[in-house]
Amino acid sequence: MKKAWDDSTMMRAARCQKTESVPVWLMRQAGRYMEEYRKIRERVSFLELCKTPELAAEVMITAVQRLGVDAGIIFSDILLILEPMGLELEFEPEGGPKIRNPIRKSSDVELLRELESIEPLEFVMNTVRYTREGLDDSLPLIGFAGAPFTLAAYAIEGNSSRNFRQVKAFMHVYPTEWQEMMTKFAVSTARYLNSQINAGVQLVQIFDSWIGCLSGEDYKKYVKPYSRMLIDLIVPGTPIIHFGPGNPVLLPDIRDAGGHVIGIDWRVSVNQAWEIIGANYAIQGNLDPAILLTNREIIRQSVQHLLRQVERRPGFIFNLGHGIMPQTPVENAIALVDAVHEFGVVR
Ligand code: 1CP
Secondary structure, three states: OOOHHHHOHHHHHHOOOOOOEOOEOOOOOOOOOOHHHHHHHHHOOHHHHHOOHHHHHHHHHHHHHHHOOOOEEOOOOOOHHHOOOOOOEEEOOOOOEEEOOOOOOHHHHHHOOOOOOOHHHHHHHHHHHHHHHHOOOOOOEEEEEEOHHHHHHHHHHOEOOOOOHHHHHHHHHOHHHHHHHHHHHHHHHHHHHHHHHHHOOOEEEEEOOOHHHOOHHHHHHHHHHHHHHHHHOOOOOOOEEEEOOOOHHHHHHHHHHOOOEEEOOOOOOHHHHHHHHOOOOEEEEEEOHHHHHOOHHHHHHHHHHHHHHHOOOOOEEEEEOOOOOOOOOHHHHHHHHHHHHHHOEOO
C-alpha cells in the first residue's frame, strides 16, 4: 500500500522529481545543542541512549517536531557496528569515541569479524520501528551507516583523528589485509542497512565523513571498490544518499561508487557540484554549519543565496554540509528550517 511519505518532498527530491517546495533536514538534528537532549543525557550515557530504542526514538521525534524538518533520521551512531565486529567501543564523557583494541598490525585484521547476524544490532531495528511509529506518516525516516573507509579510520586510529596517518600508512603497507578489512566492512554494512530497510526506513545515508583526507588516486584504488561493493549490495528500490565531504575533487568518483543523492559540503557550490556530478543526480547540502552560530538575518540571507543557485532544479535536499555544532542556538536551527520553507517554494 502506498504511504503518505512516498509522495513527500524528501522522497520526490531524492528521486529527482519535481516538488512544490524544497525539503530540509539537518545532520545531527538531535544532539547536544538541544536542551531536551541534554536533559536526557544527564540520566543516560550516549551508548545507553543508543541502546534504549524507546528513548532513542523519543529524542529524534522531539527534534523533528521542534524543528519542523521534512525527514527524520534514526538516532544512532555509525560506530555501533564496530562492537559486534569485535572492537571495544567507548565514548568518553566529553563525547569522543575510543576503541580499546584498535587494528594496528596486519594480524589484527583476522580478529575483525564479519557481521554474520544482525541480532546484536537488533536494538537499532527497534529504534527504526519505534521512530517510524511515532513520526507522522508524511515524513520519511532515514537509516544510516558509516562507509567502509570512515569505519576503517576509526578502527585503525582508535579515536577521532586530524591527519589520519595510521589508517593511510596501513592501507599502503598492508594492501592485502586492507582489502580483507574493507570487504568485511562493505559486506557487514550492507547487511546492516538492508535490515534497517526491512525494519522500516525509507532512505539510507552512507556517511564517508573522513574521505576528504585522501587524494583522488588513493580514493580510486583503496576505497571506491568497497563503497561500490556496499552500495551494490543494498536491495534496490530505496534511495541512497552518499555523503562524502571534504574534498570536491573526489566527487566524480564518489558519484561513480553509487547512490542516488550525493551529499556535499560548503567547500563546493551547489552549481559547481551539479556541473561535476550531472543533472540526473539529486544533491543534498551544503550550508556551512558555522552560519548557524550567527543570527537570524544572516541565516535567512544565506538560505536565500543558496536557494537562488538551485532555482527550480528538481532533486535538491537542503541540509548542512556537516552536522550541527553543539554551540548552535536552537532558535537559529528553527530559523533555518523556516527560511527554507519560506524561500524554497517552487512556483
Ligand atoms: O551526547 C553526546 O555527546 C553524543 C554526541 C553524538 C550524537 C548526538 C555522537 C557521538 N553521535 C551522535 C548521533 C549521530 N551520529 C547521528 C544521529 C543523530 C542525528 O543526526 O541527529 C548520526 C547520523 C551520527 C553519525 C556519525 N557519528 C558520524 C557521521 C556524521 C558526521 O558528523 O560526519 C560520525 C563521524 C560519528 C562518530 C561520532 N559519534 C559521536 C562522536 C563525538 C563522534 C566522533 C566525531 C569525530 O570523530 O569528530
